[in-house]
Amino acid sequence: MEAFDYIVIGAGSAGCALAGRLSEDKSVSVLVLEAGGSDKNLLIDMPAGWGMTQTPGHAMNWSYQTGPEPGLNGRHVPLPRGKVIGGSSAINGLLYVRGQREDYDDWEAAGAKGWSWREVEPYFLRSENNQTQPGAAHGHAGPLKVANLVDPSPLSATLIAAAIEAGIPASADFNGEQQEGVGYYQATLNGARRCSAAHAYLAPALARGNLTLISGVTVTRIVFDGLRAAGVEYRQNGILKLAAARHEVLLCAGAIASPQLLMLSGIGPKEHLAKHGIPTRFDAPGVGANLQDHLVVPLMWRLKAGQASMNSRLTGVGVLREVLAYWLKKQGAMTMPAAEVGIFCKSSPQLARPDLQFHLLPLSGELESAKKSLHAYPGYTLAPNVCRPTSRGYIRLASADPAQPPQIVMNYLSTDYDIDTTLAGIDWARRIAAAPALAAVTESETYPGATIREREDLLAFARRSGTTGHHPVGSCRMGSDEASVVDTELRVRGVSGLRVVDASVMPLLISGNTNATAIMIGERAAEFVAKARRARLRAGEKHSASMTPSPAAAL
Structure with missing residues (x-):
């Protein structure tokens, strides 16, 4: 001893x-x-x-x-920890x-x-x-070490432009005087590492x-x-x-x-x-x-033919090219964190401060199947979560x-506040996707799908697709x-x-x-x-x- x-x-x-x-x-x-x-x-x-x-x-x-999880149709949600x-x-x-x-x-x-x-x-x-x-x-x-992103995707600039058109102010620093706005995240980076x-x-x-x-x-x-x-x-x-x-x-x-x-x-x-x-x-x-956690609900859209996203760069031989670009030049898709663009906004203009966070990703993938691969076509993801959920787990x-391992129950979506604010986040995502900058390059809504409009149907989508914010x-x-x-x-x-x-x-x-x-x-x-x-x-x-x-x- x-x-x-x-x-x-x-x-x-x-x-x-x-x-x-x-x-x-x-x-x-x-x-x-x-x-x-x-x-x-x-x-x-x-x-x-x-x-x-x-x-x-x-x-x-x-x-x-x-x-x-009672609020997610009894699903077990993967919860990675280091x-x-x-x-x-x-x-x-x-x-x-x-x-x-x-x-x-x-x-x-x-x-x-x-x-x-x-x-x-x-x-x-x-x-x-x-x-x-x-x-x-x-x-x-x-x-x-904290720094700006190394090599953001061109699509991320379009995502920012659409959010501004939808009424969200631009932000140069989520850790500045106020958090509200849309802009690039900063990351714990030492150069490209x-x-x-x-x-x-x-x-x-x-x-x-x-x-x-x-x-x-x-x-x-x-x-x-x-x-x-x-x-x-x-x-x-x-x-x-x-x-x-x-x-x-x-x-x-x-x-x-x-x-x-x-x-x-x-x-x-x-x-x-x-x-x-x-x-x-x-x-x-x-x-x-x-016990508390953020529940992220990813919504996805397909881009028009000829548009580019990270999907092709992160599948097949594209991955090999990107790893090589990172190894040799410290640039490319392999410098990307969990999201390049963020939004902090209000579910209602009457609020004093933001109650929604978004992770905006220049990629899209299979959501409601066992295989979580990226789509073969170009797409993007707008993923809201409630900033301060009131659901409590154990x-x-x-x-x-x-x-x-212990038993972990988050009790996601177990309060009316979390449900209402999550649905407000879905509404915001659709408003951003409909803004001119994105509407000009978007072909269709993949998840939940443009025909899903009623409150109960949207809540059902959140219950079957929501996942941990880690x-x-x-x-x-x-x-x-x-x-x-x-x-x-x-x-x-x-x-x-x-x-x-x-x-x-x-x-x-x-x-x-x-x-x-x-x-x-x-x-x-x-x-x-x-x-x-x-x-x-x-x-x-x-x-x-x-x-x-x-x-x-x-x-």
């Missing part, structure tokens, strides 16, 4: 930021435990590689699935979006005191190294000598000495091992695995734990509750076996009330020496993609942890053998 000052469980977006910052203090030792393997892979570096790494069954993907050094920041769509400033004020109003926009903005700026957006709204000295949280934070930290990374392990439980988190039990190459934490265990396994591991360690709803034969260490009904153990959050809610899982410094209630640091602590889903916010949480948590260490040192606490549990007591 080895002992470390801090043990970080999970080398994902928040975990890498947290571990990297903690290791800047050379007097502390940090252990990072990661289930996935090496991130030295072309599919990670090449932005468009996300399309392959998110395929169910890929080695770098946990390949979770939600459901059965199982690799860098976590989901290594396989995501690269889009850099902070959300709306009001989102964080809403966090504070919901009980997350000290997490208003004014208080979190410095941590966004600290993390960011924006290569192409000047001004005080962005950071320019942080580790996370992905900049994951591991690239930004973990790689430099590994050179310091006080950070140890062990990958390819399964964390089985958090070990306690009474009510103090004393270490971590994990399995490596079939061997059960134990690492002791002198100060804190920092759980950064993400919105799916963090509540699962808390429950496996005896922190969760008492009755549920008893069903799986797990002794309750602390009865915490909120663990696994409050995570529960399916088994007491740590190697088995933004699960909220399952270990942060707050000031006793029902919250963690307090506002991310300490797990009912025990000591344990924090949760990842997207699971978000009380409310933000208006946009979540990677930037998860990294901000990691940055802020590093300060909380450092502050607690300084307080211990002032109190005269010294590193000693007495702080390390004996293997017999821990097991």
Whole structure:
């Protein structure tokens, strides 16, 4: 059994930021435990590689699935999450979006005191190294590289023009003073290469000598000495091992695995734990509750003959040409993130701020069949989602076996607000497609089809075609009330020496993609942890053998 000052469980977006910052203090030792393997892979570096790494069954993907989803006809929805050094920041769509400033004020109003926009903005700026957006709204000295797209498709300019014609203002920066508008997304890019949280934070930290990374392990439980988190039990190459934490265990396994591991360690709803034969260490009904995600509903159109989209460039021999163009020149379709163009707009002009987000893609593909291939003809996709859904799901153990995935139910489209706003997004998509810039080049609507006009038919389309926005959050809610899982410094209630640091602590889903916010949480948590260490040192606490549990007591 080895002992470390801090043990970080999970080398994902928040975990890498947290571990990297903690290791800047050379007097502390940090252990990072990661289930996935090496991130030295072309599919990670090449932005468009996300399309392959998110395929169910890929080695770098946990390949979770939600459901059965009552609001989606009982469907199971694939939910890819990164199982690799860098976590989901290594396989995501690269889009850099902070959300709306009001989102964080809403966090504070919901009980997350000290997490208003004014208080979190410095941590966004600290993390960011924006290569192409000047001004005080962005950071320019942080580790996370952010930049404009490398080689956007000509069709994307047409998509922007149509949205402006439909009444949406142009936006040069979704992370500026206000989010509303249509424009190109920025992405976590270092030149034409992905900049994951591991690239930004973990790689430099590994050179310091006080950070140890062990990958390819399964964390089985958090070990306690009474009510103090004393270490971590994990399995490596079939061997059960134990690492002791002198100060804190920092759980950064993400919105799916963090509540699962808390429950496996005896922190969760008492009755549920008893069903799986797990002794309750602390009865915490909120663990696994409050789960939220964006539901994306893709609408697609076929372009007229002679028009061009990414379809032909990303199928057949076109893929080989594009990979070669990327390899030799760092340009072409393989530089494309999950979407090139975004929209943040209002479902009603009476609203104070946008409640809809769009991902606009210069490609189209099979939607309602098992084969999710791109169309043989040129097309485009307009995919809306509700920015701040009110549907709430849950995570529960399916088994007491740590190697088995938990049950995940998002409860998509379970509220009238989410249904009405989703249908408003479909209406906006059709208005954009009917605008002159797109109408001139569009042949027909592929999905849901021009004959589908009635509310119930459109809702049926959303129920059978909606899919994850890849933004699960909220399952270990942060707050000031006793029902919250963690307090506002991310300490797990009912025990000591344990924090949760990842997207699971978000009380409310933000208006946009979540990677930037998860990294901000990691940055802020590093300060909380450092502050607690300084307080211990002032109190005269010294590193000693007495702080390390004996293997017999821990097991």
